[in-house]
Amino acid sequence: xxxxxxxxxxxxxxxxxxxxxxxxxxxxxxxxxxxxxxxxxxxxxxxxxxxxxxxxxxxxxxxxxxxxxxxxxxxxxxxxxxxxxxxxxxxxxxxxxxxxxxxxxxxxxxxxxxxx
Amino acid sequence: xxxxxxxxxxxxxxxxxxxxxxxxxxxxxxxxxxxxxxxxxxxxxxxxxxxxxxxxxxxxxxxxxxxxxxxxxxxxxxxxxxxxxxxxxxxxxxxxxxxxxxxxxxxxxxxxx
Numbered sequence: 223x224x225x226x227x228x229x230x231x232x233x234x235x236x237x238x239x240x241x242x243x244x245x246x247x248x249x250x251x252x253x254x255x256x257x258x259x260x261x262x263x264x265x266x267x268x269x270x271x272x273x274x275x276x277x278x279x280x281x282x283x284x285x286x287x288x289x290x291x292x293x294x295x296x297x298x299x300x301x302x303x304x305x306x307x308x309x310x311x312x313x314x315x316x317x318x319x320x321x322x323x324x325x326x327x328x329x330x331x332x333x334x335x336x337x338x
Numbered sequence: 339x340x341x342x343x344x345x346x347x348x349x350x351x352x353x354x355x356x357x358x359x360x361x362x363x364x365x366x367x368x369x370x371x372x373x374x375x376x377x378x379x380x381x382x383x384x385x386x387x388x389x390x391x392x393x394x395x396x397x398x399x400x401x402x403x404x405x406x407x408x409x410x411x412x413x414x415x416x417x418x419x420x421x422x423x424x425x426x427x428x429x430x431x432x433x434x435x436x437x438x439x440x441x442x443x444x445x446x447x448x449x450x451x
Contacts, residue, residue: 228381256438263346265426265443266382315381326372327439329381 225249226318228330235306236338243301243333245316251296252318256327257289260313272299306337341365344427344442352450357414361427361442364408368429368440371403373412376424376444385425386412417449 225248235241245255253274258266270291272278278291288310290302299318303310313334317327344361351357359373369390374382386401388394394401400413410429414421427442 226381263446265441268438271438313379317381326370326384326387328384329374332379332381334379 224320224328226252226316226328226330228316228333230333231331232334232336234336234338237307238305240302240304241306241335243303243314243316243335245299245301245318245330247297247318247328250318250320252299252320253296254319255293255299256317256319257291257299257301258315258317260315260332262313266315269301303335306335308337311335311337341440342427342429342442345445346443348446348448350448350450351417353417353419355417355449357417357421357447357449359412359414359425359427359445359447361410361429362408363410363429363440365429365431365440366405366408367431370430371401371410372428372439373399373401374426374428374441376426378423382426419449419451422447422449 227246229244255272257269259269260266268281269284270278270280272291272293274293274296280286293299313332315332317329319327342363371388373386375385376382388401388403391403391405398415402411424444424446426444428439430439
């Protein structure tokens with residue numbers, strides 16, 4: 223149980239375009255989802271916390287107009303990187319928490335974004 | 339000072355050896371402690387979860403938490419080449435649907451056949 227999927231797994235886009243990444247909890251309802259960014263050989267950097275039906279809470283230094291997050295249902299959250307630039311190239315990972323029980327997060331497989 | 343400190347490694351040991359991975363932390367409010375395993379270009383996978391102090395064993399893996407020393411460990415017995423990955427410790431302060439998890443920087447582990 224507690225499977226989280228992400229789509230796409232890899233995306234290459236031109237500078238200036240927008241890219242949408244989907245995060246789905248497949249076998250549980252996730253009231254809270256998190257979006258992380260990970261640079262090579264570095265740890266996870268939390269970008270934002272997303273609660274179903276409300277606005278996301280962004281970490282300091284993360285531009286909310288640049289990284290649009292929508293959590294429209296208990297099983298789906300999306301991250302849209304708007305007007306992407308090469309410095310946005312990174313590994314983006316989402317995670318989800320179940321609505322009850324432990325404090326653990328279950329991670330998706332990640333999306334590798336390359337902006338040319 | 340970082341809230342969670344973890345030696346990045348790399349750590350290389352022969353197959354069959356016992357591996358010890360460790361993290362220290364500074365925030366005494368942390369109560370939930372986790373270990374994640376991350377293979378290259380994949381998302382982290384939850385390995386172990388413990389609450390407060392004590393030991394927890396699951397197969398070849400043992401997690402230890404010493405809150406008095408603010409020190410947590412993950413032991414891997416009879417290590418296998420398939421255990422080669424980056425191991426991330428993680429912790430949080432309280433249960434809530436929106437509580438944040440603080441991650442260590444990860445230790446890269448390589449098991450030599």
